[in-house]
Amino acid sequence: MKKAIFYHAGCPVCVSAEQDIVILIGASNVEIVNIGQDRNRIPQAEKAGVKSVPALVTPNGNVLHINFGASMADVIG
Amino acid sequence: MKKAIFYHAGCPVCVSAEQDIVILIGASNVEIVNIGQDRNRIPQAEKAGVKSVPALVTPNGNVLHINFGASMADVIG
Numbered sequence: 781m782k783k784a785i786f787y788h789a790g791c792p793v794c795v796s797a798e799q800d801i802v803i804l805i806g807a808s809n810v811e812i813v814n815i816g817q818d819r820n821r822i823p824q825a826e827k828a829g830v831k832s833v834p835a836l837v838t839p840n841g842n843v844l845h846i847n848f849g850a851s852m853a854d855v856i857g
Numbered sequence: 858m859k860k861a862i863f864y865h866a867g868c869p870v871c872v873s874a875e876q877d878i879v880i881l882i883g884a885s886n887v888e889i890v891n892i893g894q895d896r897n898r899i900p901q902a903e904k905a906g907v908k909s910v911p912a913l914v915t916p917n918g919n920v921l922h923i924n925f926g927a928s929m930a931d932v933i934g
Contacts, residue, residue, distance in 0.1 A: 784881060800915045804861060805881045838877045844923050 782839035783809060787825045789816035793849035794834040801836060801846070810836070815855055826852060859916040860886060864902045866893035870926035871911040878913060878923070887913070892932055903929060 786801055788794030798812060815822050815833065825835075829843040832851045836844045863878055865871035875889060892899050892910065902912075906920040909928045913921040 796919065797921060800917075800919050800921055803917075804886075804913075804915060809881075836881075838881060840877075840880070842873065842877050844874060844877060845925075846921050846923055848922075 783811050784839055785811045785813055785828075785837045786834065787813050787815050787821075787830050787837070788834040789850050789855045790814055791833070791849035793847050797834040797846045797849075801834075822852075822856060860888050861916055862888045862890055862905075862914045863911065864890050864892050864898075864907050864914070865911045866927050866932045867891055868910070868926035870924050874911040874923045874926075899929075899933060 784805065786798060788798055801810060802812075813821050813825070815825055828837045828841070830837065830845075830852060832845055833849050833855060834846045836846060838844065861882065863875060865875055878887060890898050890902070892902055905914045905918070907914065907922075907929060909922055910926050910932060911923050913923060915921065
């Protein structure tokens with residue numbers, strides 16, 4: 781199965797959600813991307829439909845926005 | 858492991874998120890509760906910290922609010 785991708789920006793809400801997601805779906809099933817640091821991944825996140833972080837893009841391409849840490853606008857700055 | 862609980866209210870956003878969650882974490886690991894229908898489960902959801910649906914309460918008690926379908930106030934009506 782294609783991996784899910786969890787996008788975050790290092791915010792406290794993001795870190796908490798990341799831990800929950802890793803426990804729920806397994807570390808081997810999800811790629812963790814900090815778009816606050818890996819800024820070259822921002823366009824990919826936007827293209828996937830990520831509007832805020834933390835967000836989980838499922839293997840079939842749906843975006844699950846989880847809680848609310850920061851808008852993409854805030855991440856891009 | 859204690860099961861996660863996915864609370865929803867039958868809204869389109871809820872149904873879509875439910876399918877994604879079931880695929881990601883496995884049907885056997887999550888209890889699906891429609892608090893629009895099973896209204897006696899509403900107090901339990903509120904006590905867990907659910908502010909809007911769809912929401913996933915993890916086995917360790919954290920609440921992941923996923924996208925936004927409806928506020929609890931709307932569900933309670």
